[in-house]
Amino acid sequence: MTVMEQRGAYKPAPPPAWQPRTDPAPLLPDTEPHRVLGTEAAAKADPALLRTLYTQLVRGRRYNAQATALTKQGRLAVYPSSTGQEACEVAAALALKEQDWLFPSYRDTLAVVARGVDPVEALTLLRGDWHTGYDPYEHRVAPLSTPLATQLPHAVGLAHAARLKGDDVVALAMVGDGGTSEGDFHEALNFAAVWQAPVVFLVQNNGFAISVPLAKQTAAPSLAHKAVGYGMPGRLVDGNDAAAVHEVLSDAVRRARAGGGPTLVEAITYRVDAHTNADDATRYRGSAEVDAWRDHDPILLLERELTERGLIDDAGIAAAREEAETFAAGLRERMNQDPVLDPMDLFTHVYAEPTPQLREQRDQLRAELEAEQEGTQG
Amino acid sequence: MTVMEQRGAYKPAPPPAWQPRTDPAPLLPDTEPHRVLGTEAAAKADPALLRTLYTQLVRGRRYNAQATALTKQGRLAVYPSSTGQEACEVAAALALKEQDWLFPSYRDTLAVVARGVDPVEALTLLRGDWHTGYDPYEHRVAPLSTPLATQLPHAVGLAHAARLKGDDVVALAMVGDGGTSEGDFHEALNFAAVWQAPVVFLVQNNGFAISVPLAKQTAAPSLAHKAVGYGMPGRLVDGNDAAAVHEVLSDAVRRARAGGGPTLVEAITYRVDAHTNADDATRYRGSAEVDAWRDHDPILLLERELTERGLIDDAGIAAAREEAETFAAGLRERMNQDPVLDPMDLFTHVYAEPTPQLREQRDQLRAELEAEQEGTQG
Amino acid sequence: MTTVAVKPATMAQALTRALRDAMAADPAVHVMGEDVGTLGGVFRITDGLAEEFGEDRCTDTPLAEAGILGTAVGMAMYGLRPVVEMQFDAFAYPAFEQLVSHVAKMRNRTRGKMPLPITIRVPYGGGIGGVEHHSDSSEAYYMATPGLHVVTPATVADAYGLLRASIASDDPVVFLEPKRLYWSKDSWNPDEPTQVEPIGRAVVRRTGRSATLITYGPSVQVCLEAAEAARAEGWDLEVVDLRSLVPFDDETVCASVRRTGRAVVVHESGGFGGPGGEIAARITERCFHHLEAPVLRVAGFDVPYPPPMLERHHLPGVDRILDAVARLQWEAES
Amino acid sequence: MTTVAVKPATMAQALTRALRDAMAADPAVHVMGEDVGTLGGVFRITDGLAEEFGEDRCTDTPLAEAGILGTAVGMAMYGLRPVVEMQFDAFAYPAFEQLVSHVAKMRNRTRGKMPLPITIRVPYGGGIGGVEHHSDSSEAYYMATPGLHVVTPATVADAYGLLRASIASDDPVVFLEPKRLYWSKDSWNPDEPTQVEPIGRAVVRRTGRSATLITYGPSVQVCLEAAEAARAEGWDLEVVDLRSLVPFDDETVCASVRRTGRAVVVHESGGFGGPGGEIAARITERCFHHLEAPVLRVAGFDVPYPPPMLERHHLPGVDRILDAVARLQWEAES
Numbered sequence A, B: 001m002t003v004m005e006q007r008g009a010y011k012p013a014p015p016p017a018w019q020p021r022t023d024p025a026p027l028l029p030d031t032e033p034h035r036v037l038g039t040e041a042a043a044k045a046d047p048a049l050l051r052t053l054y055t056q057l058v059r060g061r062r063y064n065a066q067a068t069a070l071t072k073q074g075r076l077a078v079y080p081s082s083t084g085q086e087a088c089e090v091a092a093a094l095a096l097k098e099q100d101w102l103f104p105s106y107r108d109t110l111a112v113v114a115r116g117v118d119p120v121e122a123l124t125l126l127r128g129d130w131h132t133g134y135d136p137y138e139h140r141v142a143p144l145s146t147p148l149a150t151q152l153p154h155a156v157g158l159a160h161a162a163r164l165k166g167d168d169v170v171a172l173a174m175v176g177d178g179g180t181s182e183g184d185f186h187e188a189l190n191f192a193a194v195w196q197a198p199v200v201f202l203v204q205n206n207g208f209a210i211s212v213p214l215a216k217q218t219a220a221p222s223l224a225h226k227a228v229g230y231g232m233p234g235r236l237v238d239g240n241d242a243a244a245v246h247e248v249l250s251d252a253v254r255r256a257r258a259g260g261g262p263t264l265v266e267a268i269t270y271r272v273d274a275h276t277n278a279d280d281a282t283r284y285r286g287s288a289e290v291d292a293w294r295d296h297d298p299i300l301l302l303e304r305e306l307t308e309r310g311l312i313d314d315a316g317i318a319a320a321r322e323e324a325e326t327f328a329a330g331l332r333e334r335m336n337q338d339p340v341l342d343p344m345d346l347f348t349h350v351y352a353e354p355t356p357q358l359r360e361q362r363d364q365l366r367a368e369l370e371a372e373q374e375g376t377q378g
Numbered sequence C, D: 001m002t003t004v005a006v007k008p009a010t011m012a013q014a015l016t017r018a019l020r021d022a023m024a025a026d027p028a029v030h031v032m033g034e035d036v037g038t039l040g041g042v043f044r045i046t047d048g049l050a051e052e053f054g055e056d057r058c059t060d061t062p063l064a065e066a067g068i069l070g071t072a073v074g075m076a077m078y079g080l081r082p083v084v085e086m087q088f089d090a091f092a093y094p095a096f097e098q099l100v101s102h103v104a105k106m107r108n109r110t111r112g113k114m115p116l117p118i119t120i121r122v123p124y125g126g127g128i129g130g131v132e133h134h135s136d137s138s139e140a141y142y143m144a145t146p147g148l149h150v151v152t153p154a155t156v157a158d159a160y161g162l163l164r165a166s167i168a169s170d171d172p173v174v175f176l177e178p179k180r181l182y183w184s185k186d187s188w189n190p191d192e193p194t195q196v197e198p199i200g201r202a203v204v205r206r207t208g209r210s211a212t213l214i215t216y217g218p219s220v221q222v223c224l225e226a227a228e229a230a231r232a233e234g235w236d237l238e239v240v241d242l243r244s245l246v247p248f249d250d251e252t253v254c255a256s257v258r259r260t261g262r263a264v265v266v267h268e269s270g271g272f273g274g275p276g277g278e279i280a281a282r283i284t285e286r287c288f289h290h291l292e293a294p295v296l297r298v299a300g301f302d303v304p305y306p307p308p309m310l311e312r313h314h315l316p317g318v319d320r321i322l323d324a325v326a327r328l329q330w331e332a333e334s
Ligand SMILES: Cc1ncc(C[n+]2csc(CCOP(=O)(O)OP(=O)(O)O)c2C)c(N)n1
Pocket: A107, A146, A147, A148, A175, A176, A177, A178, A179, A180, A206, A208, A209, A210, A271, A275, D034, D063, D087, D091, D094
């Protein structure tokens, strides 16, 4: 009997009930970026934390300057600076516990360093002697990801796996405003929400994807609003307010740890330097814009708070700077040494065991190098 | 002078003002699926439109049954039925003007037929004598898209191109609930919103992606809520209420035509048949669920409205059924004829001009077929 | 001791059994993909696994291939051994960036610190009357991507053995399942399934003296049929089943060609830029002076995969293979 | 009549000029991609176009390669002629599904009703010290995809001519720009730029009698240097620049090899499953009895592209080419 033939006996049934799967209201992000420094909330912030953040910011700024200088000296192939974004970089690392995982994007070497990775190892990729310079398992830091947004599903998968194993692990994944346009961003957030994976997505909205301003990247009210469409909460935070970023990320990490699922955090910040040392930012933005942000600098904001509350004095500031100088000098010195390279490494890690084909090629290269060697000696 | 050295002269500047790029409030979808039939709004609906919708629904249902029957007779390789979803299929076609474009997904042959494409041509893909059976330019219907969600950026690009040329053209693109998880969905909606392209996205949420229920596909409050994250309005509609779907789509099309940009529409419906004739739906859902939806059948809802308001009588209903039978008989007869195939077509349309390589291969096949021919004749 | 009756089993059953045994043997093995859970996959290869091992071990994912493979990468980073199902060949393309830029490279990028033991099952090839995008032969893409193993079975026993070996591999494996062989049967004893040798060993399926047919996956059976048919023409053909395209077993292939002096490479994939070019080139490099004729190729045409009603003209069949064998310059020899 | 001084120009300048001339000649030509507008592209190839033709004709898109190519498909459906820039080779992978399942197939799917005249510009290859994912040679993927043309210039004049021809083509063209040649110079007169012959014609860059080097794109210059160096060894090498991998110019290639009797294929792309296998196989099929030695290949190793400090060991250089030439069994000849 077709539906139409039932007509004689037709009794209109109520349509199957529809209800939203999640209450959308709590998912909507803050209407204003969350701020702590310079507000009443700052009084509640832990002074020790603020001091740690400060030291790290000062060091981070110095690290960015040093790394940029190393490009000029030919010691780095390229460097994407996070000057101006240090609050996000540092807070991301500090919001995590020992056992947690960080998934950095290519710009985030500072976060990697703040998490404890040796800066020389963090910079290996950009120096060019290898790709990932550090053991990801040592500090639980995934390789720096150059293909944008591709690291986000990795973070989701890792967090999901940890939860399946019953481990207390949260993954924090970093991506830029431009990266939110990639399909992988979408797929990662969706998987995370469906699986309720313990993962936090930090979007550093620094206003640009290389030269492309945010207005050409999205028409959304904010990037945090994207959370709604996945059924996860979105948070909006002043990305230059280290205390605020730390608080929002810590909340999100705590929520994830407690089984509350993923959170999307948009931190509003600004890329003060050019995209990389190879980029000429004057082609696409004026200095007035940059200058306006210099007045909202993360170090200035925190320094002011600390000073006004008497949590730091000139000596403390000088000490932080000095520590940063020492750090930079050490880095400079180590980066000025030529890395020792073995061309045979080309073949060592393609597979667990080189294929017969790779063994042949390795032998070929070895023979070539030996011949070269003889040539120079003879 | 570094930022830190400016400290002596430091005057805290107000942080660069942040404001949402779009007011999020108007973007939020309806909290309940929009309904017309059985509500007061139905009184305002155009009787002629309701009658047209009815005729088309009845025909569409018959078309689905006929196409499924053709698979059993080996006349179609496969058929993904839209039984139960006819209101969406038909309304999508009717909401468009002559010059507009329809971008169907693989399940949407009914929408293609309702737009005016010869059903035999619409079914060519599924019969297997060629891929796209119709000229996309004749009725402005893009090829049926099997790779899910990939047609959405096409619709955006076409709508954008038309707008750049100053043409009055809207594109309506169809996708399933499962398809919304693909990266292409995300990228298409984002491009559409940034470009303010005249495009309407219709998600038929029929509860399943093959066997996977919606709850494993998304944790969002509704699929319409995804609109917010792109800065476009989301609409939620009862997908079995043909008048409501038609109204919501028409509004969205009008909005797009007027330069208001894209809209995301989620139509809540149900896939009554199995995924395709080759699928066994009893493996993943019970009959009670299916039966509940039979009572909310799009034809029943509209028939009831028309009957109660005296817009149709038994004769009218009989006439609609008869027209559908005639349509089905014609389709059956034509589909029972073997299509005439030319194997040389394999090479004709790979490029505008076959490459030398393809000419060789064409000659090879021709020689083989001639030899075969001789073999059978000899 | 009771003797077990060896009943015919299908390749599909052997694959299911391999997954089940792998999951039972190692709790790190997780199966994931579209419809692999409740439904058991559109080809029913994962049938019963969700029931037996729970949905956390055999998971219906959202519909997003890059997301599936990308999350599998993360799971592998944490020590799991994901087995991903791509529903059809062409639907693996959305995951291409994850595959090429991460799956294939992660071990190398991290100097071996972060291997990714992921198996990516891809039903591939034609011959089942599938509509467009359901019959692609995508092995050329995977072969050209260092860091991946590329494996494909041609028999029921190999389906089991190679899938077990792939899942056990500490490197990523693209495991290509010939769709049209899913229902092919063989006498195979599921109670004594044999592991195959490590991935990378080709096998001579039929010995012969006149010429060697080199093939894999869906074309192996066709080549064996061609070899039978060739007897009538006086040709005694050897048939080599590669079983894995990466690593490539030069030894077995070249030993055969050196013996026969003639070779034809046969596959469904398009000829231009397809696997056959590589295979023919490396045979020629290694066996030039043993060759009585150029290595020939019988492949799909260089066209998008045809619609169901035309696919028989596209697929390499017995006649086309025999035509190629006939062109191996037999006269020149004598 | 005034004579124009022919000044040295870079390949980058020639490409920019080709885009500009194409846009001026045909309002249907639209340039789109990441950073192509205001910035003029990370390699400055689209420099000045947004200014001259407006942002609607030269558009900074959102950062999403599948979206870029997918919307370009829609624009082409409506009669535009999009020229898409992929920022680097490896960043074209997210668009792979759009490329393979739509761009390459649309004309065929619609029986020629819906051709897609899209040009996809991809800066490719290494030699510029780029970090990972910035130096891939992805031509093997494109070659193995029927429906695409695959074009790559090696000279400043060809960069102009081939790009104009690609944009004018009614079929999709993957236009591979050798990154390390962007700043290579040549005397080239931008005021009298020459169109090249239709896509699909290889060119002999250097005539020689001893053996043929077959190559394209970034390796052409290296082969010419090798040919110079080979003179000292007494070899007179011919160098063929393919200019397009699809269509492939069998005629020119085979004519050369039949003359010289020996051939080496040279490219940066990995050897296994790379273009060289196809090229060697088809030469062997066609010229077997003219060959004094197997066609050899000099290619990148079968490894993920190395980090900057190791890339010189990976890239085929003059020595490696000469080594291969030396292995062409010269003794056997005499
Ligand atoms: C998939 C992919 N496409 C393109 C690029 C090239 N690229 C490198 S950085 C960049 C801009 C990134 O912008 P955003 O995500 O905002 O991060 P930010 O640079 O601002 O930190 C682009 C386009 C890439 N790395 N990956």
